Amino acid sequence: MITSVQNSKVKEWNKLKKKKDRERTNSFLVEGNHLVQEAYDSNWNIKEIIIEEGTVLPSWLGNKDVTYVSDHVFKSITDTKTPQGIAAVVEMKEPSQQELNRIVILDTVQDPGNLGTIIRTADAAGFDAIILGDGTVDLYNEKVIRSTQGSVFHLPIFQKNLHNEIPSLKERAFQVWASTLEGAKAYTNLPIPDKVALIVGNEGSGIQPSIIDLADEKVHIPIYGQAESLNVSVATGILLYHIANQKK
Known part of the structure; x- marks a missing residue:
């Protein structure tokens, strides 16, 4: 359980709000059940799952490792007014070349x-x-x-x-x-x-x-x-x- 906004992980997550740091780490932050599950179901590489204390883990997560954080830490990394208690760090993905019309x-x-x-x-x-x-x-x-x-x-x-x-x-x-x-x-x-x-x-x-x-x-x-x-x-x-x- 991470309880401090001064934690090094929390600082790295917050840096992902800036383009230069997203590019530096080749990753970005998503929040909310729907977006995290879409990333998961679409086979994008999820580097970290972040769960707010007291949030029930979605069943589709299976045995994937998660990092638990306190309420105030979770609010510090999310932008929505009513966060859903789940966020993820996702690796950027090179688009695949395919037949286009x-x-x-x-x-x-x-x-x-x-x-x-x-x-x-x-x-x-x-x-x-x-x-x-x-x-x-x-x-x-x-x-x-x-x-x-x-x-x-x-x-x-x-x-x-x-x-x-x-x-x-x-x-x-x-x-x-x-x-x-x-x-x-x-x-x-x-x-x-x-x-x-x-x-x-x-x-x-x-x-x-x-x-x-x-x-x-x-x-x-x-x-x-x-x-x-x-x-x-x-x-x-x-x-x-x-x-x-x-x-x-």
Whole structure:
């Protein structure tokens, strides 16, 4: 039982809230029954299980070793208002290369909730992979992980330089769509190709012009009311499901 926030283990767990320390240790922290079980069921390497005193161990944990901590120690390492008494340190995992036909690409999306929601939606819509461009919020940010609701463990997610990656996708017969307002066609007016990569952009400035120039098609979602634009995760969800429905 660890009872002090000055314990060396506790200090290391808290360091995982910073990107540089996640990268240094190649690991990140998840909390809550659902996320820890998703990591476990998806065969990600769980380096440590942390249990708050008085918490009943989930049956799926089996004989896995756990570290018990006091209430105030557990609260010091978690960010949720009502923690569920379980957290885990998970090792980052290199995404596997596989046959891909449907990809979503994020260019400088900076809100953790938006990134997490897009990952969750891409998973639900049956997309094959996600590519994060430079300037996009860190995948292992705790708010991103929570927002994915476990989908971060289901999909290959790559970090790439988009100026290099998009031409490579086109060489592999992908048609690349950029979600933008200017000079774009309504998304419903375009046939869905066999292999498509959809780019979505920053919450305020959209996709970088140099990235838009690499796309085969510019697409937009019509606005019927007075709103200037849609939230990026909402717009992405509409486009992902449109593409997914055409696949069926």
